[in-house]
Amino acid sequence: MSEEERDTQHLPAPSLWPIGFAVGVACILVGLVISVPALIVGAVIALVFGFLWVRDLMRAHPVTAAAPGAPAAAPVVTHADVGDNVDRATFLSLATIGVSGLIGAGVTLPVLGFGVLPSFVGDGVETHDVDLGPITNFPEGQYMIATYLENPEQGEVSRRTAFIRNNGSTDAGVPSFTAIFSRCVHLGCPVQPNGPIDEQAKQEVNGVELLPVLAASFGCPCHGGLYDSEGNRSAGPPVRSLDRYEFSIKDGNLILGRLFSVGHVEGVGATARIQKYYMAYPGVHVDGIESWLYPIPTPGSTG
Amino acid sequence: MAATARRQQLQDVALAPLDWVEERSGLVGYTKWFLFRKVPRDITWSQTLGSAALTAFIVQATTGVFLAMFYKPDPVNAYASIQSITEDVTLGWLVRGMHKWGASVFIILMFFHMARAFLFGAYKYPRELNWILGVLLLVSGMAEGFTGYLLPWDNTSYWATVVGININATGPFVGPFLAQFLQGGLSIGPDTLPKFYALHMLVLPGAIMALIGLHLYLVVRLGVSSPPWSRSAAGRERPEAAAGRDGVGEPTTEGESA
Numbered sequence: 001m002s003e004e005e006r007d008t009q010h011l012p013a014p015s016l017w018p019i020g021f022a023v024g025v026a027c028i029l030v031g032l033v034i035s036v037p038a039l040i041v042g043a044v045i046a047l048v049f050g051f052l053w054v055r056d057l058m059r060a061h062p063v064t065a066a067a068p069g070a071p072a073a074a075p076v077v078t079h080a081d082v083g084d085n086v087d088r089a090t091f092l093s094l095a096t097i098g099v100s101g102l103i104g105a106g107v108t109l110p111v112l113g114f115g116v117l118p119s120f121v122g123d124g125v126e127t128h129d130v131d132l133g134p135i136t137n138f139p140e141g142q143y144m145i146a147t148y149l150e151n152p153e154q155g156e157v158s159r160r161t162a163f164i165r166n167n168g169s170t171d172a173g174v175p176s177f178t179a180i181f182s183r184c185v186h187l188g189c190p191v192q193p194n195g196p197i198d199e200q201a202k203q204e205v206n207g208v209e210l211l212p213v214l215a216a217s218f219g220c221p222c223h224g225g226l227y228d229s230e231g232n233r234s235a236g237p238p239v240r241s242l243d244r245y246e247f248s249i250k251d252g253n254l255i256l257g258r259l260f261s262v263g264h265v266e267g268v269g270a271t272a273r274i275q276k277y278y279m280a281y282p283g284v285h286v287d288g289i290e291s292w293l294y295p296i297p298t299p300g301s302t303g
Numbered sequence: 304m305a306a307t308a309r310r311q312q313l314q315d316v317a318l319a320p321l322d323w324v325e326e327r328s329g330l331v332g333y334t335k336w337f338l339f340r341k342v343p344r345d346i347t348w349s350q351t352l353g354s355a356a357l358t359a360f361i362v363q364a365t366t367g368v369f370l371a372m373f374y375k376p377d378p379v380n381a382y383a384s385i386q387s388i389t390e391d392v393t394l395g396w397l398v399r400g401m402h403k404w405g406a407s408v409f410i411i412l413m414f415f416h417m418a419r420a421f422l423f424g425a426y427k428y429p430r431e432l433n434w435i436l437g438v439l440l441l442v443s444g445m446a447e448g449f450t451g452y453l454l455p456w457d458n459t460s461y462w463a464t465v466v467g468i469n470i471n472a473t474g475p476f477v478g479p480f481l482a483q484f485l486q487g488g489l490s491i492g493p494d495t496l497p498k499f500y501a502l503h504m505l506v507l508p509g510a511i512m513a514l515i516g517l518h519l520y521l522v523v524r525l526g527v528s529s530p531p532w533s534r535s536a537a538g539r540e541r542p543e544a545a546a547g548r549d550g551v552g553e554p555t556t557e558g559e560s561a
C-alpha cells in the first residue's frame with residue numbers, strides 16, 4: 001500500500017442493505033425463541049440482504065483501482081455515486097443522538113408516567129361506606145357530630161367529621177337525613193358547628209364517635225367562612241354550599257356513602273331541594289360561569 | 304540566601320499536593336480563574352446577595368442531609384421523630400433550628416438578591432436568560448418551603464398544607480389534577496407525606512443545584528453587571544474607562560476574559 005493510499009480515506013459507499021441484513025438477523029433471533037418459520041424467513045432475509053450488501057461493497061471501492069499517486073478522488077466519486085449528502089460522520093452522530101434519545105425516552109417515560117398518571121386516573125381514590133350505627137341514635141331535628149375513620153387500614157390520617165341531622169321523613173314517608181361533610185369549601189379547613197356541644201351525651205358506636213350539638217350555623221376557623229344550618233354560604237370566602245354524603249339505611253343503621261358537592265340548597269330539612277354535583281375540590285365552583293374553568297370532573301369523583 | 308531557599312523548599316512541600324492535583328486535573332487553575340476573575344471596579348456589597356443566597360442553600364442542604372438520618376416520613380412516626388430530633392438527639396435542636404430558620408433566610412435572601420438584580424437593571428440584555436433561571440430558582444425555592452412545611456406533621460403543618468393544596472386545586476383546568484398529584488388522592492392520606500418528603504429532599508434540591516450551576520455559569524460567562532451609576536458603560540468604551548480610572552479596563556460581554 002502506497003503512502004498516498006494510506007493517507008486517503010477508505011470509505012465504503014453508503015448503503016441501505018445493512019438495514020435489511022439487521023432485520024434478517026433480528027428475525028433469526030426472534031425465530032430461535034418462538035417459531036421455526038420465522039427463523040427460516042429471517043435467514044432468507046439476512047442472506048439476500050447480506051449478499052446485496054457485500055456486492056455493493058465490492059463494487060464501490062474504486063480506491064484500489066486508482067493509479068499510485070493519483071489524487072484522492074475516490075471518496076468524492078462514491079459520494080457522487082449515491083447522490084446523497086449524508087456522509088458517514090453525520091449518519092453516525094444522528095444515529096447516536098437517535099439511539100440515546102430512544103434509551104432516554106425508554107427510561108424517562110415510564111418513570112414520568114408512574115409519577116404523574118396515577119393522579120389522572122384516580123388511583124387510590126375509593127369510597128368506603130361508613131356505618132354510623134342505629135338511626136335511633138339520631139334524635140329528630142338535631143345535629144350530631146360524627147367522627148370516624150374513613151379507612152381504618154390507613155389509621156388516623158383518614159379521620160373525618162360529618163354533621164348529621166335526622167329530618168324525620170319526607171312527604172313520601174322516606175326517612176330523611178342531612179349529612180354534611182365538615183371540610184370547608186373555601187380551602188378545606190375543618191368547619192365547626194356554632195352552638196353548645198353536649199359532651200356528656202358522647203357515645204361511641206362501632207368506632208364512630210357521636211356528639212349532639214345545637215347548631216344553627218357552621219363556621220370555619222381559617223378565614224371566617226360562615227354557613228347556615230343547611231350548609232349554604234352566608235358569609236366569607238366559600239364558593240358553594242358545604243359538601244354532603246349520599247346515605248342509605250341498612251338493617252336500621254345509617255350508612256354514609258359517596259360524597260357529592262352542592263351548588264345551593266333551597267328549603268330546609270326533609271323538603272329541601274339540593275343542587276347536586278360530582279365531588280369537587282374546595283374552592284372549585286360547581287355552578288355559574290366560573291365552573292367553566294373546571295370542565296373535567298375530578299378523577300375518582302364520578303364513582 | 305539560605306533562608307529564602309529554605310522558605311522556598313517549605314512552600315514547595317506545602318503546595319505539593321495542590322500541584323499534584325493541578326497537574327492531573329487543572330482544577331486549581333480553574334478555581335483561581337473562577338475566584339479571581341475580573342469584576343467591575345465599582346461593584347457593591349449588594350452584589351454579594353447572590354452568594355449569600357447560595358450560602359443559605361448550602362446550609363439547608365447540609366443540615367437537611369443530617370436531619371434525614373433521623374426523620375421518619377410516615378404519618379404514624381413523623382411527628383414523634385421530629386420530637387425526638389428536637390429533644391433527644393445530641394445537638395438535634397441546633398441542626399433542626401438551623402434548617403427551620405435557614406429556610407426563611409434562604410427565601411428572604413433570594414428576594415433581596417432578586418430586588419438587587421431588578422433595581423440594577425441586571426435583567427437586561429444579555430442577562431435575560433439568567434433572570435429566567437432566577438425565576439425558576441425562586442419557584443423551586445418556594446416549592447421547597449411548601450413541601451418542607453408538611454414534614455413536622457403537626458396541626459399547623461397539616462392544615463396549612465390542606466389549604467395550600469386546595470389553593471392549587473382552584474387553578475383553572477389543571478388545578479384538581481395538580482392537587483391530586485400532590486396528595487395522591489382526594490385528600491391528604493398515607494401517601495402524601497412520603498411524596499412531599501421525596502420532592503423536598505430529592506427532586507427539588509436536585510433541580511435547584513442544576514439551576515444554580517447554570518445560573519453561575521452565566522454569571523461567569525457574562526460577567527457581573529456594573530451598578531447603574533457606574534461611569535464605565537457596558538459594551539462601549541468611554542474616555543474614563545480607557546484611561547483606566549474607573550471600572551474594568553475593557554468592558555466586553557465576556558467580562559472575565561478582559
Ligand code: HEM
Binds near residue numbers: 349357360416511
Ligand atoms: C438559589 C437562589 C439563587 C442563587 C444561589 C443565586 C446566585 C447568584 C450569584 C452568586 C450571582 C452573582 C452576582 C450577585 O451575587 O449578584 C447571581 C447573579 C444574578 N442572579 Fe441570582 N441567585 C439565585 C436566585 C435568583 C433569583 C430569584 C433571581 C431573579 C429572578 C436571580 C437573578 C440574577 C441575575 C439577573 C443575576 C445577574 C446579576 C448581574 O450580573 O449583575 N437570581 N445569582
Ligand code: FES
Binds near residue numbers: 184186188189221223
Ligand atoms: S378554609 Fe374555611 S374559610 Fe377558608
